[in-house]
Amino acid sequence: MVAEPDIAAVAQAIGEPARAAMLLQLMDGDAHSARALATAAGIAPSTASSHLRRLCDAGLVIAAEAGRRRLHRLAKPEVAQLVEALAVLAPPRLPPRMQPSTPAGPLLHARACYGHLAGQLGIDVATLLRKDGVVEDMAPGSTGVVRTFDHPLLAALGVTELPGPGPAVRACLDWSHETVHLAGALGTALLTALLEEAWVRRRPGGRALRVTEIGRQRFAEFGLG
Incomplete structure (x- = not known):
């Protein structure tokens, strides 16, 4: 007999504002200390350990020793996909310092989404590469292939191959604009x-993410901003 997934257990682990804020911070793809995650969540460092333990027990976060530090990161890409999907449905409830000051704020324009580019800039890059035939149109959550690396943007960035295993391209639903940006190996490489x-x-x-002056000039060459 195969038991049904206990989605309630995962929902209960996520369904606490401090833990949800920690997961959002970990969506940048980096490893963070408990103190840094406490700051992101707006809670005292003394209470962060219990929240992180709950996230680890639920299989959402893993922790590893790095010298004298204990660093935390999302357990696997599927956790990032879950958080991004929930963000599409969720009303704004980020810590005040993470709230964009306007609808076109920095978080909405360009951000890291578990190792790939998201926000309006990520969507614009995805649209360009689809239009020029580098990747095909994909429904959110679906995977695809890189049809060619012969594209001026990829050449300018020196992207000639894909790193590591996993899908070459995955269409990740962007919570801030409700359309897709590029994840997978190509998204990571970009x-x-x-x-x-x-x-x-x-x-x-x-x-x-902040677009630099060099970046503004180079993006403009491709009709991106």
Whole structure:
């Protein structure tokens, strides 16, 4: 007899504002200390451990020792997909410092989504690569292939192959605009290259990305902003 999934257990782990804020912070794809996650959640560091233990017990977060530090990250890509899907349905309820000041705020324009580019800029890049035949149109959550690396944007960023295993391309539903941006190996390669080439920089204390002056010039060459 196969038991049905206990989705209530996962929902209960997520369904607490501090833990939800920690998961949103971990959506940047990096590993964070309990103190940093406490700051992101707006709670005292002394209470962060119990929240993180609950997230670990639910299989949503993993922790590992790094020297004298204990760092936490999302347990697997499926957790990021779940958080992004929930964000599409959820009303705004982020810690005040993470709220965009306007509808076109930094978080909505460009952000890291578990290792790939999201926000309006991520959507615009996805639209360009679909239009030019690099990837095909995909429904949210579906996977695809890279048809060609022969594209000026990929050439400018030095993206000539895909890193690691997993799907080449996955259509990730962007909660802030309710359309898709590119995840999968191609999405990872693009964000990695954008950071390495200094077209974008991480803003401190969150997932939002800042487009640099070099980035504005280079994006403009491709009709992106």
